[in-house]
Amino acid sequence: EVVLTQSPATLSLSPGESATLSCRASQSVSSHLAWYQQKPGQAPRLLIFDASKRATGIPARFSGSGSGTDFTLTISSLEPEDFAVYYCQQRSHWPPLTFGGGTKVEI
Amino acid sequence: DVQLVQSGGGLVKPGGSLRLSCATSGFTFNLFSMHWIRQAPGKGLEWVSSISHDGGFIYYADSVKGRFTISRDNAKSSLHLELSSLRAEDTAVYYCARFPTYSALDHWGQGTLVTVSS
Numbered sequence A: 001e002v003v004l005t006q007s008p009a010t011l012s013l014s015p016g017e018s019a020t021l022s023c024r025a026s027q028s029v030s031s032h033l034a035w036y037q038q039k040p041g042q043a044p045r046l047l048i049f050d051a052s053k054r055a056t057g058i059p060a061r062f063s064g065s066g067s068g069t070d071f072t073l074t075i076s077s078l079e080p081e082d083f084a085v086y087y088c089q090q091r092s093h094w095p096p097l098t099f100g101g102g103t104k105v106e107i
Numbered sequence B: 001d002v003q004l005v006q007s008g009g010g011l012v013k014p015g016g017s018l019r020l021s022c023a024t025s026g027f028t029f030n031l032f033s034m035h036w037i038r039q040a041p042g043k044g045l046e047w048v049s050s051i052s053h054d055g056g057f058i059y060y061a062d063s064v065k066g067r068f069t070i071s072r073d074n075a076k077s078s079l080h081l082e083l084s085s086l087r088a089e090d091t092a093v094y095y096c097a098r099f100p101t102y103s104a105l106d107h108w109g110q111g112t113l114v115t116v117s118s
Helices: none
Strands: A004-007 A010-012 A019-025 A033-038 A045-049 A062-067 A070-075 A085-090 A103-106 B003-007 B010-012 B018-025 B033-039 B045-051 B058-060 B068-073 B078-083 B092-099 B112-116
Touching: A004 A085, A019 A033, A019 A085, A019 A103, A033 A062, A045 A062, A070 A085, B003 B092, B018 B092, B018 B112, B033 B078, B045 B068, B045 B078, B045 B092, B058 B068, B078 B092
Parallel strands: A010 A103, B010 B112
Antiparallel strands: A004 A019, A019 A070, A033 A045, A033 A085, A062 A070, A085 A103, B003 B018, B018 B078, B033 B045, B033 B092, B045 B058, B068 B078, B092 B112
């Protein structure tokens, strides 16, 4: 099973600042990595798939990069609605699909 | 618009059973594999099960294998998850989600809470 480790667990930032979230895989997942955003009481929302492709309707301030075992989600200028929990997920070696433990971006 | 509307869930005693459903619309259901993901209170996301577009390939997480059964009705564009032999550790919000080939979980249901407690 591929283990995804996200860091940091919590990121404390202010609106307008840039956020850099990390996801490390226990083995190579090529570019088969996605990022999701989840707000309290809501279902997750797909942001990025295949490491760097933005999902439909996702603002350009969200960008993804990386391949192999190291991936990054960058939010270029935080808007108030971006404060949430972010998860990475791999589809390279499944079943099972696996998720990282999440990074909380807080004000 | 793509919609996934979940039903079922609730409070059940340990050892009990429950059926979750996910009614879909706005896309050609029989072209997509579908998944169930759960989230225990205050915890992260855990993949539970998946079913291919035609029902020919089915997978389960080890934690639910032999206790949960995924199924789909392509004529009714609906997805189901039968939960049996439920344990306290199965308490979670359960989400259904669509998974286009070579993509990711791009549309999710609203989630339904399953609470296993005596």
